[in-house]
Every structure is written in structure tokens, then in C-alpha cells.
Amino acid sequence: MPIINERIFLDYLDNSKNVLLVEPLYIKKYVPLGLAKIATYIKSKGRKIVYSRNSIVGNFDLILLTTLFSTDAKIVISTIKQLQSNLTLFHVPIIVGGIFASLMPKYIEEKTGINIFVGCSDMLDNCLPDYSLDWQVKGFVKDSFNVFTTRGCPNKCGFCMVWKMEPSFKILPLWKETIKKIDKEICIISDNNLLHAPFFHIQDVVRALNKYEKKVIIDSGVDCELITKENAKLLASLKYVRKGFRLAFDDMSQDGFYQKAMEQMIQFGLPKQGSSTTFILFNFNDTPQDAYYRLRQSWKFKSRPYLMKFRPLNQLTKRNFYIGKYWTENLLRVFRYYTIYFGYETMTFEKWVEYQNKEFKKNFLTDEDWQKWNFKK
Numbered sequence: 001m002p003i004i005n006e007r008i009f010l011d012y013l014d015n016s017k018n019v020l021l022v023e024p025l026y027i028k029k030y031v032p033l034g035l036a037k038i039a040t041y042i043k044s045k046g047r048k049i050v051y052s053r054n055s056i057v058g059n060f061d062l063i064l065l066t067t068l069f070s071t072d073a074k075i076v077i078s079t080i081k082q083l084q085s086n087l088t089l090f091h092v093p094i095i096v097g098g099i100f101a102s103l104m105p106k107y108i109e110e111k112t113g114i115n116i117f118v119g120c121s122d123m124l125d126n127c128l129p130d131y132s133l134d135w136q137v138k139g140f141v142k143d144s145f146n147v148f149t150t151r152g153c154p155n156k157c158g159f160c161m162v163w164k165m166e167p168s169f170k171i172l173p174l175w176k177e178t179i180k181k182i183d184k185e186i187c188i189i190s191d192n193n194l195l196h197a198p199f200f201h202i203q204d205v206v207r208a209l210n211k212y213e214k215k216v217i218i219d220s221g222v223d224c225e226l227i228t229k230e231n232a233k234l235l236a237s238l239k240y241v242r243k244g245f246r247l248a249f250d251d252m253s254q255d256g257f258y259q260k261a262m263e264q265m266i267q268f269g270l271p272k273q274g275s276s277t278t279f280i281l282f283n284f285n286d287t288p289q290d291a292y293y294r295l296r297q298s299w300k301f302k303s304r305p306y307l308m309k310f311r312p313l314n315q316l317t318k319r320n321f322y323i324g325k326y327w328t329e330n331l332l333r334v335f336r337y338y339t340i341y342f343g344y345e346t347m348t349f350e351k352w353v354e355y356q357n358k359e360f361k362k363n364f365l366t367d368e369d370w371q372k373w374n375f376k377k
Helices: 006-014 034-045 072-086 099-103 107-111 139-143 175-181 199-211 227-238 257-267 288-300 330-344 349-360 367-374
Strands: 017-022 048-052 064-069 095-099 115-117 144-147 186-189 215-218 246-247 276-282 303-310
Touching: 006 034, 017 034, 034 048, 034 064, 034 303, 048 107, 064 072, 064 099, 072 099, 072 107, 072 175, 095 099, 095 107, 099 107, 107 115, 139 144, 144 175, 175 199, 215 246, 227 257, 246 257, 257 276, 257 288, 276 288, 288 303, 288 330, 303 330, 330 349, 330 367
Parallel strands: 017 048, 017 064, 064 095, 095 115, 144 186, 186 215, 246 276, 276 303
Antiparallel strands: none
């Protein structure tokens, strides 16, 4: 398998004068942070870079392609093959990295035969991302920037890829400089488990964000089990936008921790900002009643629920065929529809389904669906 280590990867960068950075045409929200740091690294050596979302004509001596999720596999492989068949580029070495490449390097190698860099680069984490390029992002992201103050998460949850991509937990060197120097008003904290860091680090991060008057989104959410009175007070002092205080209520093992975390945040005034989101994983090992309970708890604390339907990390299509042990395909569809479009605290799921049945004169759920819905472990 043509997996290259960081030393070989950096050798390619150091010996290339004109580099093409490619991001396939999948749906994205944010600046490709890895490519943005690579751009800074290459420019610091006086070399040239070009960013594209497709195959282009040019005299390049290295192509670097990033990836997001395995569900983008078809687009990623197609983009690589376009590069390989381009008459002006077919001889140029290609290295692919990012999430999909790190999770499924063997699949990409079998389909394309190109070099693959797995995980994150310590050297590139010493580079500020380059925001001078047009990374083709839209909306509020144009006025925002991403920063990792730490890498890794010790939890190793079965539904999560973080511990595979970032196997060790560490504090990164340039996080404070990034917050200080990037001239954008919204800071997206991308840490996968910020609260696992020592208290002094959490304190430093909050102080820096407030000092430089940044509006904040904690994008990956915080671990509700790690909320304490001390760090709750710190976190509540931040100026959140887009319901940017985000925390996870992934399964019933966090019941009690979630409520205590929200109560502590409320104590320090978070609801006054109307800025809370709760991530709710479902279709994993949970029953429908488990998911519904966690949903209602988020409503109780006036936190916007963000439903995340589990899908296997190696799934290669957007269509989610996976059905959890306690769910049915129809129940998954109806529950999500209720939650996103109609659900609110005063209308129960059962009442809503009853209303829909009368309105459309058909049964939305079968007897099997209701058996699954009412099942309790």
C-alpha cells in the first residue's frame, strides 16, 4: 500500500516548485484547513501554488488532493482519474490526504494506485492557514476561520473517526497566534474534545477569544461529562453566534451528565444568548425511545436539537442504507421528519403521527414500526 509518512510527504513539498491543490467537487461548508496550511508552507519557501476544485491545465510538479467523507468516494475517485488522464498532468505525482483517505487508504490505493498520507502533519500544524486564497466558501464562513487548539480525543467511540485520524491527544502550538492574527470575526473552534485538555489550556483559549473579541462556534461540540462549574463559567463568557455553544448527548450513558451540564451553563447565563445546540446521535445502539428522550431533554433546556443519523464510517454513498437494530427504515424517516420540521416540546411524536394520519388519510407507521417505537431495553 503506497502510504507515505510525514518525512516523505514533506520531501515532496520541499522539492516542488509549482503545486496544484485540488478539492473535489463534493458539498462542503468550510475552508479545507489542510490545504490552507500547505499553501502557507509552500509560499514560505518561495514556491507557487494554485487551488482548484477540478482538473486544470498547467505546468505542475506536484498535485495534492484533499478528501472529506467516505460518502464522497465516487467524486473523489473520479477527480483523481481525471487528473491521471489529463495530458498535461498524467506524469505529475499525486498525494491524497484528509478524512476519507485516512480511514480507507486501501480502497483508494486499489482504485487509483496513488500515494496516500494518513492522519495529520505535525509540521503543518506549525503553519497558520492561508486565507488569502478564494477557497470557494459561501455564507457566514467567509467571515469565519477554523482553529484547532488540540488534536485527538481519548474516548474512542465506535461511531466516531477522530481517534483513527488523530490517535493521540495534544495541545497544538499556534492556536493562540491563529486567533490573534486571522482578521475574521467568527472563530470556529474545531477541537474534537476541548474539555479533555488541562484547565489552564481551556482558560487560555477562552481568554484569548474574549481578548481579541471573537464571536465563537464550538463546532464539534463539548463533552457534557466533562462540564464542571469552573469551565462552565468560562465557556458561558464567550460570545456565541449561530447557536455556537454545542454539546453532545450521544447516548443514554450521558443521561444526568447532560442535564447537569446545561444547568451549570444556565447558571452562568447561557440561555440569555439563545445560543445552544445539542448533538443527538440516533440509529446506532439506541432505541427510538432513547433518542426521543434525549430529543425532549434538549427541548427542555431550550437547546436546538441537531439530529445525527448514524452511518458506518466506510459507507461509500450518500444514501444511508444502514438501519440500526432497534429501528425500521420507515421509522427512521418519520422520526427525522417529525424532529426537523414539526417537532417541538408541546406536541408529542404520537400526537403528531395521529394528526398526520388524519390529514393524509393513511397510516404513516405500521404495526412493526410501532413495536419498535415502544420497545424498551
